[in-house]
Amino acid sequence: MAGLTPLTRAWRPAVLGLAGLYFLVPLAASVVFTVDVPGRGLTFDAYTRIIGTEGFLTSLLLSLGLAAATIAVVLLLLVPAAVALRLGAPRLRPVVEAVCSLPLVVPPIAFVAGIGTVLKWGPEHLSRTPLFQTFVALQNPDFPVVLVLAYAVMALPFAHRALDAGLRAVDVRTLVEAARSCGAGPVRALVTAVLPNLRGALMNAAFLTLALVLGEYTVAQLLGFRPFAVWIVNVSGSQAQMSVAVSVLSLLVTWVLLLALAGAGGRTPGARRARTAKGTP
Amino acid sequence: MTPTPTPTAATVEFRGLRRTFGTTTALDGLDLTVAPGELLALLGPSGCGKTTALRMLAGFETPDSGSVLVDGRDVTRVPAHRRDAGMVFQSYSLFPHLDCVDNVAFGPRMRKTGRAERHRQAAELLELVGLGDKGDRYPHQLSGGQQQRVALARALALRPRVLLLDEPLSALDAKVRLTLRDEIRRIQRELGITTLFVTHDQEEALSTADRVAVMRGGRLEQCAPPAELYGRPATAFVAEFVGTMSRIPGRLHGGTVEVLGHRLPVDGEAPAAREVDVLVRPEDLRVTADGACSARIVATAFLGATTRLTVRLADATEVKADLPTHEAAALAAGDAVTVAPRERPVLVAARPA
Structure with missing residues (x-):
């Protein structure tokens, strides 16, 4: 910490401590509330009961499935688009950025109202066409594809930003051209030369999408599906202690998943960003 | 291998x-x-x-x-x-x-x-x-x-x-x-x-x-x-882009050009105008000390075996001349000198407007 004034040196731990307290106190209080039952002492009853409660596993698995599908859709959509934008039309970047930020401005309520309207309109007008079956399949309660599509839109602002930051750190054009002059076709150049250097950005985009999907309540509830967040709210009404236990558990699940993702995308020695110095002697 | x-x-x-x-x-x-x-x-x-x-x-x-x-x-x-x-x-x-x-x-x-x-x-x-x-x-x-x-x-x-x-x-x-x-x-x-x-x-x-x-x-x-x-x-353009080249005002006489009091054959095409610029490499200029002359050394730059002199002529044109360092040692900025081209064909170019 050379070069810092004593004041800064003292402030750093203080700020860190305050922020830590802000996050940890409610968490600790929640944990204490779930394990310390008046008159019975320390018990993990609330947690063991969760496993047995109807809908726990199905809703958790549904949420995980939705998250995986959303991450796939978002990355498949955004990565080629972002790279193409960088190579072919850098001037359009502000436009794409604005479009990708739109979901932040539209409130989920309005968004879900729009989706609801389309879902109602569709079957009424398309009942005699093959599209009718598509609408039915979209809303299959076992795996509501419509939620994946909605979440993909909602994740756009976060995923786009994460990817854009990653792309900024590598010289995409030079990497692609270098790969192409080494005999790689356009797609292979992207997959073998660019993507490995975006590992960090892809991970970040996946993290953010995962966190969003696991915690999303409004859209799922209003469309009548029952992923994990909706289930938590449903059970919490009746059993106070267990509902808090479920919240703590869902936090832990999210953390574990994020750690697992980070582990899977672990750093390789070469995964540092490319130096892209352009000299002008 | x-x-x-x-x-x-x-x-x-x-x-x-x-x-x-x-x-x-x-x-x-x-x-x-x-x-x-x-x-x-x-x-x-x-x-x-x-x-x-x-x-x-x-x-x-x-x-x-x-x-x-x-x-x-x-x-x-x-x-x-x-x-x-x-x-x-x-x-x-x-x-x-x-x-x-x-x-x-x-x-x-x-x-x-x-x-x-x-x-x-x-x-x-x-x-x-x-x-x-x-x-x-x-x-x-x-x-x-x-x-x-x-x-x-x-x-x-x-x-x-x-x-x-x-x-x-x-x-x-x-x-x-x-x-x-x-x-x-x-x-x-x-x-x-x-x-x-x-x-x-x-x-x-x-x-x-x-x-x-x-x-x-x-x-x-x-x-x-x-x-x-x-x-x-x-x-x-090539002459001036490749290597160092000085432009010195000169006057055409048929196939020759008069520059710095010398007449030199013209190399290649000559422009239509009589008043032209003569293009001269630093190594093609000789510089000798001469108290009576109005050309003055403006700057010297040591390049190792040679020293590059920047000389301002009487008409305020600045030219570059390379001298073996041991010869240039006797000269310093501010000295009055004579500048003369070596006897060889030179390139001429239209004088920029």
Whole structure:
């Protein structure tokens, strides 16, 4: 910490401590509330009961499935688009950025109202066409594809930003051209030369999408599906202690998943960003 | 461990290449032929179209009209990855996620060469560029010069018929630049590979290339061996772009020009006007101390064996003259001197308005 004034040196731990307290106190209080039952002492009853409660596993698995599908859709959509934008039309970047930020401005309520309207309109007008079956399949309660599509839109602002930051750190054009002059076709150049250097950005985009999907309540509830967040709210009404236990558990699940993702995308020695110095002697 | 030379060095031909980007014309009808095994430097100020021409040969740009031929075959529309051209870029272009061996083996990997075979080739090429012991290093662990060496090895890995160098030395510091350019020349000779070398550094072009093509405004000004380019520049632009050149006012008399009180034969075309500028190299001016003369030394710059004097003539024209350092030792800024041209044919150019 050379070069810092004593004041800064003292402030750093203080700020860190305050922020830590802000996050940890409610968490600790929640944990204490779930394990310390008046008159019975320390018990993990609330947690063991969760496993047995109807809908726990199905809703958790549904949420995980939705998250995986959303991450796939978002990355498949955004990565080629972002790279193409960088190579072919850098001037359009502000436009794409604005479009990708739109979901932040539209409130989920309005968004879900729009989706609801389309879902109602569709079957009424398309009942005699093959599209009718598509609408039915979209809303299959076992795996509501419509939620994946909605979440993909909602994740756009976060995923786009994460990817854009990653792309900024590598010289995409030079990497692609270098790969192409080494005999790689356009797609292979992207997959073998660019993507490995975006590992960090892809991970970040996946993290953010995962966190969003696991915690999303409004859209799922209003469309009548029952992923994990909706289930938590449903059970919490009746059993106070267990509902808090479920919240703590869902936090832990999210953390574990994020750690697992980070582990899977672990750093390789070469995964540092490319130096892209352009000299002008 | 010398890799086998490229089986057949290719002839490269640019025919009437034209390309505009918006309102700027990058190439305005470029015609140029590169002989098999030749190292040709494309030299010119920035924006002269040299990089565009190179990128057209690489397949990264398409001309509006005209064609690129390799060994007589029109490759204008062939995609970059089927061009058989290895390229070294100006910016560091190694794949950051691969070590040196895998970087060099990237091309063979794309061509489905077996792992053992491509690693053997890569090791051989790294040996060739003097980095045989750095195979397991990642790009960020190498210096700029080392990175460009690896990039050169990578460009050679597919035994390309043409090697393209896009200002590969411009990001490096002066000393590394000198050694690496000699290295490039040595390797190019050893492999006998047809090479196009884009640079804006005239010294680099003159010292490495078999021929230098000077470009301006998307057109070829002159393409000649370095000595000819320097000694017999075809145009005033080439004369002034290559090496140092002073403009001294002179007056035409038929086939001769009067300059600094001397009459010299005119080399090449002379403009229609009588009042012209005479183009003189620093080594073609003699400077002697002469208290009575009105020319004065403005500055001296020590260059080692020679010293460059900047002299202001009576009419306020400033000229550069190179003197052996031991002769220049007697002179200092502020001294009155006589400046005289050596007796040899000179180039003349129209006086700028």
